[in-house]
Amino acid sequence: MALYLSRLELQARLHLGKEAEQWLGHTEADGYTAIQWLYLAQEDRHRYSVTYMESFDEGDEEWQQVPEFSLLDPDAEESIAFDSVEEAVAYAVQTYGASPDRFVPGGMLTEEYARYWQSKNAPAK
Template sequence: MALYLSRLELQARLHLGKEAEQWLGHADEGEYTVIKWLYLAQEDRHQYSVTYMESFDEGDEDWQHVPEFSLLDPDAEENTAFDSVEEAVAYAVQTYGASPDRFVAGGMLAEEYARYWQSKNTSIK
């Protein structure tokens, strides 16, 4: 199975009520690193939400489940709903710089984090 969802797979997943996620990168803030990601989900039968998250980079080689990391500001979660998957994806692209071809199935964000973690720790050595 390919890591990234095709646009048709993304639409199908969301229409079936399954989530999709996307790793947006990280930012070094001096004493800590912030990781940025978002997820798309079906809110109800004809509503699709885009939720943007910023978390502290708390992962390591053994713990890479990004949704469990501490949020930078738990009260600052940005969640916007749309009437179609296409509108939700367009918003994610325009607002957060997401790539329409780099969404992963819900629960697979750890794979993206693992790549980031590996590259981060390889460059330190």
């Protein structure tokens, strides 16, 4: 299970130059599944970026490295920078429907994906 960052932990993490991520979900379209997530990072000392990503759901039981999945449109990556962590989080919430309480440390998005993968592949009861 993923360890969600508190708002203070999220701020501290980004101020230290570490990343945070958030699983946003998936959509079905034209015979494929797309997954969406956000990536927050410090660009320089006082700039914080929010990057929205969409990729094909290429994972399986063995391979769940979401950042390595093929992007739906590599040229359509959306990233915008802000002067504060608070502004970046507010933008993520308002624009992408992110939850300020569901960010995970960078690199832990695979755990979020694993939960999704297990739920979609669970036997029907």
